[in-house]
Amino acid sequence: MINLHISTSSSENTTDIYDVIIVGSGPAGMTAAIYTGRSLLKTLLLEKIGSGGQAALTELIENYPGFPHGINGYELSQRMEEQAKNFGASFEYADVQKITRDDQGLFHVHTESREFLSKTVIIATGASPKKLGIPNEEKFIGRGISFCATCDASFYRDKVVAVIGGGDSAVEEGMYLTKFAKKVYLIHRRDQLRAAKIVQERAFKTPGMEFIWNTIVEEVKGENFLEAIKLKNVKTGETSWLEVNGMFLYIGLYPNTSFLEGVNCDEQGYILTDEMMRTNIPGLFAAGDCRHTPLRQVITAASDGAIAAYAVEKYLEEIKG
Numbered sequence: 001m002i003n004l005h006i007s008t009s010s011s012e013n014t015t016d017i018y019d020v021i022i023v024g025s026g027p028a029g030m031t032a033a034i035y036t037g038r039s040l041l042k043t044l045l046l047e048k049i050g051s052g053g054q055a056a057l058t059e060l061i062e063n064y065p066g067f068p069h070g071i072n073g074y075e076l077s078q079r080m081e082e083q084a085k086n087f088g089a090s091f092e093y094a095d096v097q098k099i100t101r102d103d104q105g106l107f108h109v110h111t112e113s114r115e116f117l118s119k120t121v122i123i124a125t126g127a128s129p130k131k132l133g134i135p136n137e138e139k140f141i142g143r144g145i146s147f148c149a150t151c152d153a154s155f156y157r158d159k160v161v162a163v164i165g166g167g168d169s170a171v172e173e174g175m176y177l178t179k180f181a182k183k184v185y186l187i188h189r190r191d192q193l194r195a196a197k198i199v200q201e202r203a204f205k206t207p208g209m210e211f212i213w214n215t216i217v218e219e220v221k222g223e224n225f226l227e228a229i230k231l232k233n234v235k236t237g238e239t240s241w242l243e244v245n246g247m248f249l250y251i252g253l254y255p256n257t258s259f260l261e262g263v264n265c266d267e268q269g270y271i272l273t274d275e276m277m278r279t280n281i282p283g284l285f286a287a288g289d290c291r292h293t294p295l296r297q298v299i300t301a302a303s304d305g306a307i308a309a310y311a312v313e314k315y316l317e318e319i320k321g
């Protein structure tokens with residue numbers, strides 16, 4: 001269990017008891033806040049970086065209903081935040097480091113600087129991009145290695161970049177990069193993409209995009225900025241250096257759940273819930289990409305957030321009753 005009987009609260013904090021604290025303001029957290037705010041629950045949303053999570057880093061979201069020509073991820077995130085605030089949800093920037101529960105059943109949400117109290121908590125901390133785990137990688141993060149084409153594409157005007165991965169994100173962000181870079185190599189460890197067929201078709205027709213199959217990146221090098229990446233063909237074992245100015249990684253995600261204790265997760269760390277987004281701890285819910293789920297998208301995160309908010313309302317009615 002989640003440190004159920006540990007009480008570390010100080011009395012100064014007890015005046016502010018929230019009905020629900022939502023950790024993470026991606027689409028899951030913000031949708032939950034829209035619903036709990038609209039239900040007049042005292043809602044606090046804690047976010048460590050910036051509203052929108054991964055969605056805010058996406059140049060164009062084409063598959064979220066209601067936007068026939070797609071919508072920029074940052075703009076969609078801003079709209080969600082405004083909507084949640086309109087319904088009375090409070091936002092604070094804070095990195096949640098631990099969650100405990102006292103003997104009265106109240107959750108204590110610990111951040112770097114203070115502790116917040118709540119009757120319920122929704123974990124909506126999403127997921128973060130995986131790194132390659134190769135020599136020199138850390139040295140070049142922010143100096144040629146990036147995880148966000150929307151944020152960094154303009155630095156690579158008329159330059160050469162590599163995109164690593166074969167899923168929707170890799171292919172879509174790769175196509176976006178062709179608007180800036182003079183050449184985009186899409187490097188994938190298999191001989192075919194995982195991206196949706198319609199996305200693949202578009203990518204194969206995109207000028208300036210070249211595909212390198214059955215290949216992984218083994219090493220990176222450069223002086224102050226990335227200059228070249230070492231490729232290995234997994235079929236032949238052949239290695240070669242490719243000169244690039246930038247490398248964008250879209251090789252998968254890991255869940256932001258390591259700060260939790262006592263919450264049941266799958267072997268990769270994704271939180272296990274039932275269909276009401278309930279975790280194994282009463283009053284603690286999870287929504288979105290941090291959850292064990294078959295699909296991780298804006299629409300599914302939003303849907304989880306709505307269900308979690310509904311479940312919070314039911315739970316609060318039960319404990320009141």
Ligand SMILES: Cc1cc2nc3c(=O)[nH]c(=O)nc-3n(C[C@H](O)[C@H](O)[C@H](O)COP(=O)(O)OP(=O)(O)OC[C@H]3O[C@@H](n4cnc5c(N)ncnc54)[C@H](O)[C@@H]3O)c2cc1C
Pocket residue numbers: 023024025026027028029046047048049050051052053054055056057058060061062063064094095096097124125126127128169173256259287288289290296297298299301
């Ligand atoms: C490049 C890319 C392109 C994508 N394209 C699409 C697309 O076209 N269509 C689509 O539907 N989906 C797309 N997705 C997926 C979509 O963005 C995610 O499924 C969605 O954002 C998940 O929402 P979430 O709220 O669960 O988590 P996230 O968006 O990951 O948000 C989680 C939030 O929690 C915060 N957080 C984490 N830990 C803590 C902590 N300890 N304390 C406080 N805050 C914390 C994070 O800073 C983050 O803001 C894309 C993703 C990427 C990376």
